[in-house]
Amino acid sequence: MAETAGNGRTGTKGAQLRSYLLGLIEGELKPHEKLPTERDLAETFGVTRLTVRRALDQLGYEGRVYRTQGAGTFVSEPRIAKSVELTSFTQDMRARGLVPGSLDTMVEEIPAGAEIGARLALSPRDLVAHISRVRTADGEPMCIENTYVPAKLAPGLAARGITGSLYQMLTETYHLKIEKAEQSIHATVLDPPLAKLLGVPEFSPAFKVLRVAYDAKNQRIEYAESVYRADRYSYDFVIFRTSRDNTN
Amino acid sequence: MAETAGNGRTGTKGAQLRSYLLGLIEGELKPHEKLPTERDLAETFGVTRLTVRRALDQLGYEGRVYRTQGAGTFVSEPRIAKSVELTSFTQDMRARGLVPGSLDTMVEEIPAGAEIGARLALSPRDLVAHISRVRTADGEPMCIENTYVPAKLAPGLAARGITGSLYQMLTETYHLKIEKAEQSIHATVLDPPLAKLLGVPEFSPAFKVLRVAYDAKNQRIEYAESVYRADRYSYDFVIFRTSRDNTN
DNA sequence: GCAAGTGAGTGGTATACTCCAATTGCACGG
């Protein structure tokens, strides 16, 4: 339970090493500079090389370093984006250097109905908390968000209301930690009422994002339908070839 | 060089194990069924548990299995999509069960110019092969693709012309293997000429995708600008929380 | 009958060691 925030002497040796390495990557070292060798790190930290490798491998997976056999491990160029990471709107905007906010927040408890029920694997009669809000960045409307959370998982959420980050509330109040999400992005145009809410011309292009979020136990926590204005939003990410299959 | 396609007794023990496990996942086992325990696999394959773990861990990263301490390793539900994987149009369409094709293919060798040059880190005067085509799925236009490849990396490409998959050609003829790509997705609407090419109403919604692709040595291989019709295309993928940071 | 407790079995982390494969720089020879 004593999990301190991010960097420090937390948890396993591997995790400590990871923190140290992240510090190097984001601090002292510039892109394409060489990290200490595995053997050096192992010795100076008093751990096995395997432990070092696990930490470095993970950073490799995440694209923060790249490794070349015979040469060494090097810092990757800063990633242009990290939209493949699972984030809340709040986190996402902060990462872009904008101040997140909400307008017209509305919370109600309603039966799931056919569609929402299907998305959350509930009976249509089961209750869900429906949170509707216009999300803003630096005060400007960015997206319209409709979120549904099974009432069973977050009792009293509708009554309590939402102030800041829903994800934060789910974690702290209900101990629901989202670990995974399936997301589907569509391109669309804004019909007049939505355009008005977002303050853009009618029929402007927009993203429609559908998302089902799960916790570590594969329990469905949230279904969200969001509409983002396309003039201020894009999805930027890095993708990798997934080993196997040379079938072009 | 003798890399056989996918499954089989290729390469390292870890890779062989991976193939075996993939076979199980895609064959015998249904979602949420339990895989053999790490210790069992280690014994029956005559390898260490650590080797087994590496194989299973990787499958875990890729979302094909999920692991629960104390319980076991289980097959994940089939993924709704794999758009976070790096694929060519050809592969992507095949994965969706459609037959890929091309119309109006045009190849020319031109100076990069300011924008393309910047994207590929070339001088504006350096030559690039420009491939322009309308990509089809089951004969229907799906997207308009403009691809640029540095002429130095693929000499004679313009003369040779493109028949099927550009990626296949790059791999087989020029030994350029794309490993990584930065991708940026925007929502837009189709202006009349593009709409006509794709056979949809003017001002229909569409995705605009910009992509810079790199090989293992971080050499820029390709810059591509594609426009997809939104009525037949969506981006579906799974995202994960990236450990660290509880800062919601 | 039902809840609490416990233990076997599972994945998670770590040590200590070995050999292989790719890279790179330096010395040596043409």
Place this chain on the structure above:
DNA sequence: CCGTGCAATTGGAGTATACCACTCACTTGC
């Protein structure tokens, strides 16, 4: 002076072993 080749270095793969943390089914006791 250039390049060829060798040797040191670095990451990659693997073995053998130990102990920890969590889960879950079964037993036990009320």
